[in-house]
Amino acid sequence: MNAPSQHMLYFIGVGGIGMSGLARYFSRHGAQVAGYDRTPSELTNELQREGVEVQFNERVELIPQSFRDADPAQVMVVRTPAVPLDSPLLKYWQDKGARILKRAEVLGMVTRDRRTVAVAGTHGKTTVSTMLAHLLTAGGVPCNAFLGGIAVNYGTNVLLNDAAQVNVVEADEYDRSFLQLRPSESIITAMDPDHLDIYGTPEAMFTAYTEFAALCTGRMLVHERIAARFADRADAMSYALDGTSVPRAENVRVENGTYVFDLVAEGQLLKGLVLGMAGRHNVENAIAASTMALHLGVTPEGLRSALASFRGVSRRFETRLRTASKALVDDYAHHPVELDACIGSARELYPARHITGIFQPHLFSRTRDLAADFAQSLSKLDALVLLDIYPARELPIEGITAQWLLEQVPMAAKHHSTREGLTELLATMPLDVVLTLGAGDIDRAVPAVERLLNQQAVS
Numbered sequence: 521m522n523a524p525s526q527h528m529l530y531f532i533g534v535g536g537i538g539m540s541g542l543a544r545y546f547s548r549h550g551a552q553v554a555g556y557d558r559t560p561s562e563l564t565n566e567l568q569r570e571g572v573e574v575q576f577n578e579r580v581e582l583i584p585q586s587f588r589d590a591d592p593a594q595v596m597v598v599r600t601p602a603v604p605l606d607s608p609l610l611k612y613w614q615d616k617g618a619r620i621l622k623r624a625e626v627l628g629m630v631t632r633d634r635r636t637v638a639v640a641g642t643h644g645k646t647t648v649s650t651m652l653a654h655l656l657t658a659g660g661v662p663c664n665a666f667l668g669g670i671a672v673n674y675g676t677n678v679l680l681n682d683a684a685q686v687n688v689v690e691a692d693e694y695d696r697s698f699l700q701l702r703p704s705e706s707i708i709t710a711m712d713p714d715h716l717d718i719y720g721t722p723e724a725m726f727t728a729y730t731e732f733a734a735l736c737t738g739r740m741l742v743h744e745r746i747a748a749r750f751a752d753r754a755d756a757m758s759y760a761l762d763g764t765s766v767p768r769a770e771n772v773r774v775e776n777g778t779y780v781f782d783l784v785a786e787g788q789l790l791k792g793l794v795l796g797m798a799g800r801h802n803v804e805n806a807i808a809a810s811t812m813a814l815h816l817g818v819t820p821e822g823l824r825s826a827l828a829s830f831r832g833v834s835r836r837f838e839t840r841l842r843t844a845s846k847a848l849v850d851d852y853a854h855h856p857v858e859l860d861a862c863i864g865s866a867r868e869l870y871p872a873r874h875i876t877g878i879f880q881p882h883l884f885s886r887t888r889d890l891a892a893d894f895a896q897s898l899s900k901l902d903a904l905v906l907l908d909i910y911p912a913r914e915l916p917i918e919g920i921t922a923q924w925l926l927e928q929v930p931m932a933a934k935h936h937s938t939r940e941g942l943t944e945l946l947a948t949m950p951l952d953v954v955l956t957l958g959a960g961d962i963d964r965a966v967p968a969v970e971r972l973l974n975q976q977a978v979s
Contacts, residue, residue, distance in 0.1 A: 528590055530583070530618075531555030532609050533600040534574055535564045538623055538692065541666045541678035542598065545630060547572055548680055554584050556609055563677075578608045592616040598626050601695040602913040624697030627666060631687045631701065634664070637812060638701045640691035640732055641709030641743075643858045644805050648709055649690040650833045651797075651809035653679055656686065658826035659818030663688050669852070670834035686816060691732065693725065694718060698732045705815070706736040707808050711746045712857045717885040717914070739815060741767075741808050759807045761800075767811040772803055774868060779803050785811040790820055797832040798839060798849075800868055801861035835963060837862060840970050846977040847873075847953045850966050854882040854959035856893035863900045866955055873953045878942065878969070880907040880958030884917040887925055895928040901955075903933040905945065910960025943968045951976060 527550070531543050534555025540563045547553040547570055554573040557564055564574045575582040587595060597613045597620040604610075613620060639649040646668040653665035654673055665671075665679040665688040679688075691698035691706070694715050711729050713722040726749065733740060733750055742750050744760035758765045761772060767785035774780070781803050783790040795806050810823055818826070832838060841848040847870060853862045859879070866875055879898060881887045887894065887909055898904050906926045926936050937945045942965050946954075951973060956966050 528552045528587060528595045529554075529598060530587055530595060530613065531598045532603050532607060533557060533623075534567065534572070535559070535561050536600055536602075536623075537563065537668050537670075537677055538627070538666070538690075539598065539600060540564075540567055542623060542626055542630070543567055543572055544570065544676075544678045545664075545666070545680060552586065554587055566676075580608060580612045583609070583612070592618040595619070596621065596626075598623055601697070622695075622697070622700075624692070624695070624700040627689065627697075628700035628702065631666075631689055634684065634687050635704045636687040636689055636701065637705045637707070637816070638689045638691040638698065638703035638732075638736070639707045639709070640693060640698050640729070641707070642693065642712045642714045643853075643855055643861075644709035644801070645690050645692075645707075646852075647797075647802060647805045647833050647836050648707055648809050649688055651805060651830055652707075652812055653688045654830050655809055655813035655818055655823060655826045656688065656816060657681075658829060659813060659822035661685055661813070661817045666690060667833075668692070669836060672831040672834060672838075673829070693728060693732075696728050699728065699735065701732075701735060703736045705739045705812065706733065706741075707812060708733070708740070708742045708746065708750075709805070709808065710743055710857065711749070712855060713890075714855055714886065716889045717883070739812075741811060743804075743808075757811075759804075759811060761804050761807070767807050769803055769807050772800065777869065781806075783807065783810055786814045788814075788820060790824065793824060794828040796828050796830040797837065798869060799837040799861070799865040801865055802832075802837060837865060840966065841973055841977075843977045846951065846973040848956070848966075848970055848973050849953070850956045850963070852959050853957045854886070856890055856897040859894070859897040859957060860900070862955060862957065863897070866953060870953045874902045874950065875953045875955065876903040876905065876949065876951055877901040877955045877957055878905045878907065878946075878962070878965075880939070880960045880962040881909045881922060881925060882959040883912055884909055884914050884920045888917060888920045891925055891928060894925060895930065898929050899931045901931070903935075903949065904929060904931060905935045905937050905942065905949075907937055907939055907942070907958070907962060910958065910962075912960065939965050943972050946972055 535557030656663045662681040662683045664684040668690040719725040740756040744758040747758035750756040769781040772781040779795045835852045
C-alpha cells in the first residue's frame with residue numbers, strides 16, 4: 521500500500537502501542553515521521569532506531585524544523601483520544617491548519633484497500649489478533665498486522681509484507697474507535713462491561729458492538745456467551761471451549777506443562793493440536809484464530825505447525841520464570857474476567873501451589889465501576905499485594921483508592937504497597953507462584969520481582 525498524499529506525519533502520543541504501529545507503517549513506506557510522547561520507552565527507542573524523530577517535551581520549538589517549515593497541507597497529524605484538547609502541540613497544529621485525525625481514522629484509511637480481519641472484544645483481542653497474524657504468516661498466507669501488543673515471535677507490534685493478501689487489525693472499542701473500520705471478516709471475543717467512562721451504560725457499549733458488527737461484510741466469529749446478540753446475522757458463527765458450538769475445542773488437557781486439544785472447525789476434526797502459549801483461556805482464543813486462519817487459506821498441516829510455534833504476546837500470560845520451586849507469570853489482566861482467566865489458568869498449570877498475585881488497578885473509574893467484581897476475582901488468590909491505582913488518562917476520584925478496594929477483598933493474606941516498595945515487601949513474604957497483573961506501569965517492577973524469585977530459587 522502506498523503512503524497517503526501527505527508524506528509527513530506527526531504523531532501526538534507516538535509511544536502508544538497502536539500509534540507506534542502506525543508510525544512504523546508510514547515510516548517503512550517512505551513517509552517522514554515524527555512525534556511526541558510523555559516518556560521514553562522500548563517502543564519509542566525502537567522508533568528512534570528506525571529513523572522516527574521523537575520528542576519528550578510538549579515545547580513547540582522541539583518539533584523538527586522540517587515539519588515547522590512545511591506547508592501544513594502536507595502534514596497529517598495523528599492523535600489518540602487520550603491527548604487532552606489543551607495540548608500545546610495539538611493547538612499548534614490546529615492554528616497552522618494541518619489535517620488532524622484520530623488514530624482509528626488513520627488505521628481505517630490504511631486498511632481500506634485490502635481484505636481486513638478485525639478482532640474486537642473487551643478482552644482477548646490482542647492475543648487472538650496476534651495469534652491469527654502468526655498463523656497466517658507461518659501458514660503461508662502473507663499479511664499485514666496492526667497489533668495491540670508485542671508479538672514475541674517477531675519482537676514487534678506491526679507486521680508488514682509487500683505481498684500481503686490480508687490485513688489483521690485489533691479493533692479497539694475505546695472511544696468507539698472500531699467504528700472507523702470496514703472489515704471483511706471479524707471476530708468478537710467478549711463484551712463484558714468496560715470503558716463505562718466513555719459509554720455510560722453497558723447497553724450503550726453493546727449497541728456500539730452491534731454497529732461494529734454491521735460494518736462487517738462477511739464471516740463473523742463470536743464467542744458463544746454473546747452469540748445471542750448477533751442472532752440476526754446468518755454469517756455469524758459461535759465458538760467455545762467444549763459444548764455444542766462449531767467451531768469448538770474438545771479433549772483439552774495439559775501434557776508436560778503444555779495445552780493440547782482437538783479442534784472441530786471448518787468441517788474438520790484436527791486432533792492433538794499443541795498450543796505454544798500457556799493458559800486455558802488461550803485455548804479458547806486459539807479456536808477463534810485457528811478457525812479464521814483455516815477460512816483464509818491456511819492448511820491443516822500449516823495450522824498445526826504454526827500453532828505449536830506460537831510464542832505468545834508480551835505480558836499475556838507470559839512465563840518469566842519457571843523453576844522447581846518458583847514461577848513468575850506476567851499478565852496484562854485489568855478487568856475482573858481477565859483476572860479470573862489468568863488465576864484459573866495458573867491454578868491448572870500449578871496445582872496445589874501457593875499463588876501470590878500482585879495487581880495494579882488501571883483507571884479510577886474502572887476500579888469504582890467494577891469494585892465488587894474485582895474483589896471477588898482477587899479473592900481467588902492465596903495472597904494479594906495491591907498496588908496504587910494507575911491513573912492513565914484520569915484525575916483521581918475522591919474515595920476511590922487501592923486501600924478502599926483492598927478492604928472489599930474477602931481474604932486474610934492481603935497487603936497494600938507502592939510500586940517502589942514492592943520488592944521490600946515481597947522479601948518478607950513466602951513466595952511460590954507469583955502473578956504480576958495489570959495494564960499500567962507494573963511491567964517496570966517485573967524485572968526486580970524476577971530477580972528476587974531467582975535469588976530465592978538458588979538460595
